[in-house]
Amino acid sequence: MTTGGRRASGENVPDRTQSFGEEVLGTLLDRAHVLPPHRIGPIVADAVGKLGGRDISVLLQDYGQWLLVPLRSDGLVAGDPQSIDESHAGQAFLDTRPVEVSLADGVRVHVPLLDGGDQVGVMSVTLERVDDDARRLLRRIACVVADLLVTKHGYTDLFFLSRRREPMSVAAEIQWxxxxxxxxIMPRVAVAGVLEPAYDVAGDSFDYALNDDMLHVAMIDAMGHGLSAAVMATVAIGAYRHARRSSISLSEIYFFMDRAVADQFGPDHFVTAQMMRLDTATGRLRWVNAGHPAPLLIRGDQVVSRLDSPTTLPVGFGGEKPVISERTLKPGDRILCFTDGLIEQHEPGEQPFGEHQLIDWVNRVASVRTSPRAMSRSLSHALRDARGGRTTDDATILLIEWLGSSETDPTAP
Known part of the structure; x- marks a missing residue:
């Protein structure tokens, strides 16, 4: 027999009764594992409705990274897409923090949907008033919603169709x-990338994995355009992942990728590639370059150097054993990897866009210190505008930031 949470013997007993917050979140979790994707709207509306919320929207980023697009589902308000750069929801998305806007009849709260450090989208809801309890519960509901969107995405086209704002090529379908x-975005390291043109990209791709303290990164650019380039990129990335998961050296990864591309496509086809490993505990960066443009090192608010290194032949050409280059980063350093379509864009008879212009624009964008996700997106859009909106080749960027290692880091032992 217990009295007031304590046994008659005096032994403490945890209070296992269900609180209001647990009831709200528990209902979401209990129903989530058997929930069809198109029924996300009703259970989200039900959970938020228990807090007194109304006019609920779930907004997803479009593939071009310009808009937040409403997910169409029962229980959710559809409305028009919202500009990421010019809306309160976009501000919450870019800053990864809730934004509250006073209305005549309440408060509109925009909460980022975060999953593994990635911004899935934004959940927007109107409440009559907002206090710390409501903020806490909305934040936790948003975490569950983000996880639902990510896990359900694997077996539905619903979210893909919501995010797509233009017709997409078959090659782009493969790449995405x-x-x-x-x-x-993790405590020690952050990664963010942009593919352009989003709806017609073909040969560009990247991959990464955080295994314990080691961040593994690859960026590739397969020759050619269209479907053939996408297929070659698929083989190259597949070979990279297989080799990486075999725990072999960077040099051996190059040879494995090289053989895979050569065996499948013959001697006249190639993929430029860059493979990196960053020890997130120490900042030690090691990389090999196979005919790819050298990355840029951004320190503070400007480019301080190129990560020049000896290069071997592109993947598929049977190059010599690549030299492994090394550099130790400082906390806050950012590495910008990019494909040659970014700097070689030009009209007939004109000069290419060039690396100097790229560096100028990187310095302008980096002067406003933002998250890697916001910076990569801003930089991609700024470069597109600087090229007059023209993209005759894939133009992809990948930004890596080493945040440093700290005793307060939750990943530290």
């Missing part, structure tokens, strides 16, 4: 299915 999340 191949990619990891566009961003990952």
């Amino acid at each position: 299915s191949l990619l990891p999340p566009l961003a990952m």
Whole structure:
């Protein structure tokens, strides 16, 4: 027999009764594992409705990274797409923090949907008033919603169709299915990438994995355009992942990728590639370059150097054993990897866009210190505008930031 949470003997007993917050979140979790994707709207509306919330929207980023697009589902308000750069929801998305806006009849709260450090989208809801309890519960509901969107995405087209704002080529379909999340933000390291043109990309791709303290990164550019380039990129990334998961050296990874491309496509086909490993505990960066443009090192608010290194032949050409280059980063350093379509864009008879212009624009964008996700997106859009909106080749960027290792880091032992 217990009295007031304590046994008659005096032994403490945890209070296992269900609180209001647990009831709200528990209902979401209990129903989530058997929930069809198209029924996300009703259970989200039900959970938020218990807090007194109304006019609920779930907004997903479009593939071009310009808009937040409403998910169409029962229980959710559809409305028009919202500009990421010019809306309160976009501010919450870019800053990864809730934004509250006073209305005549309440408060509109925009909460980022975060999953593994990636911004999935934004949940927007109107409440009559907002206090710390409501903020806490909304934040936790948003975490569950983000996880639902990510886990259900694997077996539905619903979210893909919501995010697509233009017709997409078959090559682009292949590339998007191949990619990891566009961003990952962890206590020690952050990664963010942008593919352009989003709806017609073909030969560009990237991949990454955080295994214990080691961040593994690859960026590739397969020759050619269209479907053939996408297929070659798929083989190259597949070979990279297989080799990486075999725990072999960077040099051996190059040879494995080289053989895979040569065996499948013959001696006249190639993929430029860059493979990196960053020890997130120490900042030690090691990389090999196979005919790819040298990355840029950004320190503070400007480019301080190129990561020049000896290069071997592109993947598929049977190059010599690549030299492994090394550099130790400082906390806050950012590495910008890019494909040659970014600097070689030009009209007939004109000069290419060039690396000097690229560096100028990187310095301008980096002067406003933002998250890697916001910076990569801003830089991609700024470069597109600087090229007059023209993209005759894939133009992909990948930004890596080493945040440093700290005793307060939750990943530290």
